[in-house]
Amino acid sequence: MESKGVPLSEGENQLAFDRSLCEESRLPAVEFDGVHDAFLSRVDLLGRPFIEYIEKYEPQPDFPFLWLRERLLPIWGEKRAWLNDEDSKGHVMASGFVF
Known part of the structure; x- marks a missing residue:
């Protein structure tokens, strides 16, 4: 399947969210490489539960x-x-x- 997004150089990742907003919210930045699914972290930067994927x-x-x-x-x-x-x-x- 051909990607319709911004082409990425091999090995290059792009942030899916604004880095400063992630840091302010104490959440890890989500990176997207244009190939693999990008997931929100299960825990915040303090190790507290953040999100749980219960259905796909x-x-x-x-x-x-x-x-x-x-x-x-x-x-x-x-x-x-x-x-x-x-x-x-x-x-x-x-x-x-x-x-």
Whole structure:
């Protein structure tokens, strides 16, 4: 599969998040090499639990907005205008999907 991201030199990594923000939040910076998955660290820089991956999903060609919305609404309800069906109608995603 051809990468559509920024080409990286062999062995070169790029930060997935702003380094100063990571340091301020006491989180390890996430590096991405353009080939392998980048994961958030399970612990922060102080060794405290930070994130736990409890389910894995197949890679998606674009952000799965509708799938995520279906799962968030029962938990959070309609709290933001941009989660409203009417507000997102006609929006075109990078993949070409039109709401």
